[in-house]
Structures are given as structure tokens and as C-alpha cells.
Amino acid sequence: MSWLITGGAGYIGAHVVRAMTEAGERAVVYDDLSTGIAGRVPPGVPLEAGSTLDRGRLDEVLAGHGITGVVHLAAKKQVDESVDRPLHYYRENVEGLRVLLEAVTAAGVPSFVFSSSAAVYGMPDVDLVREDTPCAPMSPYGETKLAGEWLVRATGRAAGLSTASLRYFNVAGAASPELADTGVCNLVPMVFERLTGGAAPRVFGDDYPTPDGTCVRDYIHVVDVAEAHVAAARALGTRPGRDLTLNIGRGEGVSVREMIDRITAITGHDRPATVTARRPGDPARVVASADRAAAELGWKARHDVQDMITSAWEGWVRQHPEAARH
């Protein structure tokens, strides 16, 4: 099959491209390079510049490359920014998806994989979040992902498109230093930034109802996330008419304190963390039940938190060579 990977120049998308091509699939990247980096796209994989809002360009690329499946990662992903700019997020993430689905159905492409997020769950009051746990997103970003799932499912049913929405939990790590995330909006890079800048890492609240009082999350290596896409793409490609919604996590909770302890041990920057006020909107615990993805795809995460932090640190040092000297 020939897969169009939207957002393939982004952090996760570049890993998906790598995993798909290593698995022998043909990949074409479609990206507007708003946050993506052209150099992440490997030689031999065509990079088509364009926005998901541009129907004419999408028609051209889908037909020009004989696309038979789409993996849609292109989106804006910053929770805080989505609170300030909801119209921008709805336009890019929901309208961009709607236009893409129009082009996909008009071209008769049969398979569609969508990047969703654990952000759709909001504040789940359960030990392990299952796909049927009620969704109550806490930010416009999470809303756009939930609305995106609805759009994908409804279009799949109406147009006979086989679909999968993958709800990633907390993604970290890199396959190689040059593919590392360049953003500093999640715990691991935020702690790297503080430590290498000579500041104490911050714990946003230690009075949560969790074993050590800090928030618990389900961290997953980006290489495992990418492999879940290969498994989903294969599942759709071989069995038409599917409608999958799957958690992509490890099913193991790790607290902010545990993460910071591991980060200081791995980086050698040993500075005690400072506890600050809670960050508004943070749920105490979000940990996936990963059973459905295992049953439907035969996929399971293989990498642990040590791998995530070590590989993310190698990427950080590459981007900030001065960090290694401390």
C-alpha cells in the first residue's frame, strides 16, 4: 500500500514514517512545515508541502502518488495555546480533518488512521482508563481530538472507510537524536531545560491523592507509538470496514517525582526539585488500559521509561551541545 503521512515532518510523524518504511510500506509525507522540520523526512520519501486545509493540493497529492491509506498526524498540539486560540485549534485540527476526509473519500482511499490523544478523557476517575471510559476533555485541544474522532467514525460509516483512532498517552523519547522532539512543553524536556539552565526542576503540586502526592501518567516511547501505527495500518489494510478506537499506552503509572528522580540520575544533573502550585486542569492520574490495542492489533509497548529518558536526553544534548558540558 501507499500511505500518506500527514504531519510526517513532525516529532511523532517522522517516527511513523521511519517505522512504516522499515516495515516495507511506501510512505509519502504531507506537511505544511508549521512546526515540522523537512530534514526529519528520510531520503527517498517524497515530502509534499501543503496544508490539510487545501483541498486542491490534497486532491493532487492523493492522485499523484496513488495513495491507498492515510495516517493523519498533522495538527496543533499545545494545550495552553489551545485555551488562548480555540478558533485556530478548531480550524487546524477539525476543519483541516474535515477537508482531508472530503478529499480522501472523493479519491476512494479505503483506510484512515487518526492521531487522537488521552486528552479526550479529561479527568478520568478510574485506576485504568479504558476506551469506554467517558470522555470529558478539559481543553479546546482535547475537544478538537474528540470531535476529530467523531468525524472520522461518522465518515467511515457513511463512506465505507476503515478507520482507527489512536489515543496516545504521554509520548517521550526518540529513535535517534536527530528525531527528538524540539518542543519544550512536556515534563521531560521541561526538566532538561531547568536542569541544564542551572535551575531546580519544578513539581506542579505534591498534594494529589497519589502514593507520593505527585501526578501519575502513562509514559510511552515514541518508537512504540510509531509501531502501533504500523500495526493499525496493517489491520485496516487487510480487514475493510473496521472502526477502531484504541489507547496507546503501557498501562503503567509513573509519578512526576519518579520521573524527575530518573532524569537527574540519567543526566547527572542532580538538583533537588522545587514544589510549586498545582497547574490548573491537571488530573491526578491518567493511566491506560492497554488491553484492547493488544487484542485488536497484537501490539504491545516494548520500551521502558529508562529508554525514553536516555534517548530524549541524547536528542536534547544534540540540540543544546552546551548541556553536555555541565
Ligand SMILES: NC(=O)c1ccc[n+]([C@@H]2O[C@H](COP(=O)([O-])OP(=O)(O)OC[C@H]3O[C@@H](n4cnc5c(N)ncnc54)[C@H](O)[C@@H]3O)[C@@H](O)[C@H]2O)c1
Ligand atoms: N506529542 C504528544 O505527546 C502527543 C500526544 C497525543 C497526541 N498527539 C498528536 O500526535 C500528532 C503529532 O504530534 P507531534 O508531537 O508530532 O507534533 P508536531 O508539532 O511535532 O507535529 C505536527 C506536524 O503537523 C504539521 N502540521 C500542523 N498543522 C498542519 C496542517 N494544517 N497541514 C499540514 N501539516 C500540518 C506540522 O508542521 C508538524 O510537522 C498530533 O496530532 C498531536 O495532536 C501528540
Ligand SMILES: O=c1ccn([C@@H]2O[C@H](COP(=O)(O)OP(=O)(O)O[C@H]3O[C@H](CO)[C@H](O)[C@H](O)[C@H]3O)[C@@H](O)[C@H]2O)c(=O)[nH]1
Ligand atoms: O515542569 C514540569 C512539567 C510537568 N509537570 C507535570 O508532569 C505531568 C505531565 O505533564 P505534561 O505536560 O508532560 O503532560 P500532560 O499529562 O499534561 O499532557 C500530555 O499528555 C496528554 C495525554 O495524556 C495530552 O496528549 C497532552 O497533549 C500532553 O501535553 C503533569 O502532572 C504536570 O503537572 C511538572 O510537574 N513539572
